[in-house]
Amino acid sequence: MGEVVKAKELWKVYPDGTRALRGVSLSVERGEFVGIMGPSGSGKSTLLHLIGGLDRPSGGEVFLFGKDISLMDEDGLAEFRKRRVAYIFQFYYLLEDFSVLENLLLVAELLGVERAEEKAVEILDFLRLSHRLKHKPSQLSGGEQQRVAIGRALISEPALILADEPTGNIDWEEGRRIFELFRKLNEEKGITFVVATHNPDLREFFNRIVRLRDGEVVSD
Numbered sequence: 001m002g003e004v005v006k007a008k009e010l011w012k013v014y015p016d017g018t019r020a021l022r023g024v025s026l027s028v029e030r031g032e033f034v035g036i037m038g039p040s041g042s043g044k045s046t047l048l049h050l051i052g053g054l055d056r057p058s059g060g061e062v063f064l065f066g067k068d069i070s071l072m073d074e075d076g077l078a079e080f081r082k083r084r085v086a087y088i089f090q091f092y093y094l095l096e097d098f099s100v101l102e103n104l105l106l107v108a109e110l111l112g113v114e115r116a117e118e119k120a121v122e123i124l125d126f127l128r129l130s131h132r133l134k135h136k137p138s139q140l141s142g143g144e145q146q147r148v149a150i151g152r153a154l155i156s157e158p159a160l161i162l163a164d165e166p167t168g169n170i171d172w173e174e175g176r177r178i179f180e181l182f183r184k185l186n187e188e189k190g191i192t193f194v195v196a197t198h199n200p201d202l203r204e205f206f207n208r209i210v211r212l213r214d215g216e217v218v219s220d
């Protein structure tokens, strides 16, 4: 069962009639590091939302770890997803009233992660945030906040990480470091990555690139 994601002929038509995806098929094997690239508005975020089960397609099918997610209700899907798939958003969505460490621990508690504190400290050390455990998100740089968001994704010990423009708000050097970290997690922990970005300079990091234009996959 090597297939982590299989999307068949996905369509997404938003209520206002925008056809954001027009028959996109995509398959991702375990251990891949796939880039979803394409200009602004080409459907990258929409595709990530659908394959992560955060939104439902207007047509087509999504299989996650071999299971047809259209057959699951919201609770069933949330349960199925919670220890398998983590999402890293462009705008972090950290809890501002809680410290860096607490941001990880709250997720861990929600998901029932064992030895959470020990793991959170280890992850934050790996992310070079040991000196920031008690800081609030507002006291951190953009790159540091992004690393907290990554830590929050890692604490659930996911098999699949979906990242939407994860370095969109940080400088090039820090962005590169974050991509190097993703690659390390991919290689050392076997986490499968699907990363949406419109930054062509990040091409070199991916094993494979899926290009979108106007809601369709285009070949090179």
Ligand SMILES: Nc1ncnc2c1ncn2[C@@H]1O[C@H](COP(=O)(O)OP(=O)(O)OP(=O)(O)O)[C@@H](O)[C@H]1O
Residues within 6 Å of the ligand: 014, 015, 016, 018, 019, 020, 038, 039, 040, 041, 042, 043, 044, 045, 046, 047, 198
């Ligand atoms: N909730 C929505 N309602 C209506 N149209 C939407 C909605 N969300 C996205 N769209 C439209 O769907 C298309 C694809 O949007 P999407 O956000 O998937 O693109 P993207 O490739 O992620 O772009 P960006 O690089 O700017 O993040 C765009 O035309 C966008 O305006």
Ligand SMILES: [Mg+2]
Residues within 6 Å of the ligand: 044, 045, 046, 164, 165
């Ligand atoms: Mg987007």
